[in-house]
Amino acid sequence: MTPQQPPLRPFGRAQLAAPTGEEAAASDRRAIEGLGVPQPVLMENAGRSAAHVLQRLFPEGPVVALVGAGNNGGDALVLLRTLAAWGRDVTAVLVADRPAEESLLHGWGVRWVEDRTLTSGPKWAAQLYPAGVLVDGILGTGARGEPRTRQATAIRRINHAGRPVLALDIPSGVDSGTGEVAGEAVRADVTVSFGAPKLGALLHPGRAHAGRLVAVEIGFPPTEVSDALAWVVTPAWAQEQLPRRALDTHKNAVGRLVIVAGKSGMAGAAVLAAQAAFRAGAGLVQVASARENRPVLQAAIPEAIYVDPDEGGALEEALAQASAVAVGPGLGTTDRAEALLARVLAVAGPPLVADADALNLLAVGRPRPPREALAGRSALVTPHPGEMGRLFPAAAAGAGRIALARGASEALGCAVVLKGAPSVTAAGDYPVLVDTQGSSDLAVAGMGDVLTGVCGSLLAQGCAPRESGAVGLYLTGRAAAIAGRGRSLTPGDVVRWLPQALSERGHGMTDLDLPFVLFDLDPAR
DSSP: OOOSSOOOOOEEOSSOBOOOHHHHHHHHHIIIIISOOOHHHHHHHHHHHHHHHHHHHOOSSOEEEEEOSHHHHHHHHHHHHHHHHTTOOEEEEEOSSOOOOHHHHTTOOOEEEEGGGOOSHHHHHHHHTTOSEEEEESOOTTOOSSOOHHHHHHHHHHHTSOSOEEEESSOTTBOTTTOOBOSOOOOOSEEEEESSOOGGGTSTTHHHHHOEEEEEOOSOOOOOGGGOSEEEOOHHHHHHHSOOOOTTOOTTTTOEEEEEOOOTTOHHHHHHHHHHHHHTTOSEEEEEOOGGGHHHHHHHOTTSEEEOTTSTTHHHHHHHHOSEEEEOTTOOSSHHHHHHHHHHHHSOSSOEEEOTHHHHHHHTTSSSOHHHHHTTSOEEEOOOHHHHHHHSHHHHHHOOHHHHHHHHHHHHTSEEEEOSTTOEEEOTTSOEEEOSOOOGGGOSTTHHHHHHHHHHHHHHTTOOHHHHHHHHHHHHHHHHHHHTOGGGOOHHHHHHHHHHHHHOOSSOOOSOOOTTEEEEEOTTO
């Protein structure tokens, strides 16, 4: 069965940072002070690029921009002047104390209105309602906390105008580093970010305010890996991490994975993990599960080799020959499950991915505290927020997703996938990798088992834990999008469409045929 119309992939260059406001300001300084790029050049590039995007997406009707102080307001003025030169009807509504920027307008007669002359609701309505599109140029990436009264009033009026909204760099009122919303915040249909998508536009609640997120190149120098707290998992990046197979390879060389999963009556968790592992490219999969599950396992996935954990030495033999191990799905938290986990941890060598009940056991120190249990081995853990809360109850109470994932990685000494909206992958001092493929459709029991199988498969094929986690998230999310089931999605649908997700090549797809577009993520498609 083939989807009627496979959804467009997000578009993104292979190396794409997700800077905070402070990091974006540092890029500005590197360009201006380090390389001698004049600030007006960067502003010109930003405003003109945003004008191109606006013209493609909203080609008709008057354009009204709400113009704030600083560079964000300057970008809005360049956008308006550019559109005026192209023949669009434009108006600037000033919502800050700044003089008319004659140098930015280049002599074009942009209609200029000060918000303080529009004190009553109807007068504001007369300015905003005829617009084909509103432009949010009120607050930039340096803004923190609750907007002041004047700016908050303008934000409310944008949100109540009933017109499409294009935000510049970050929706006003959204923290560019954390995505937090302290007061009023613009709800944009499109956000055009300069140089890179801002981290706050990728993290909730800011993500819900950003709409379609487009990043454009404006002349910044390349971003070094150490220059950004977070990077974006794009289609091109994920493809670069996939293992390459030699032409003369064989099943043992492309990855032997042992999956320890499924207490009695929980065969489904082991089945899903094993099916996903095969679909993600593992050469050989062995499943150690309760003896009662054997008929189900061998009927559902005859390609896998069943390992009886109660048969003397069988599990240890499989683990000793494994390229990687996945443990936890449906394992339970009984004494028997603890003993199985202890046997897995006792075999040093193969990299390991731990999920579900393996994490619940480790959270209470069974068989050992988590850092001690994972010490000295290459490992990946994949907790959802509930499991993370049990592993780190104090930290999980108040930390943001990025800080929580990094803190857990440091505390455990291994790579961590913190599942959620969005899922993020952290490993030591490396930048956190932010997933772009997750959706509420994945909120179904069994999806974690599929992710464990995919991550274990990638580990077995030679991927490092950090890359296995981030690529595993991308592939499962993309397979879910291809399946196109919406809220009817099941884990089996994701397994079924993993091969198509793996086969895709290139930077993704965008309907913005503009060479300076670096990233295009539209939640509506």
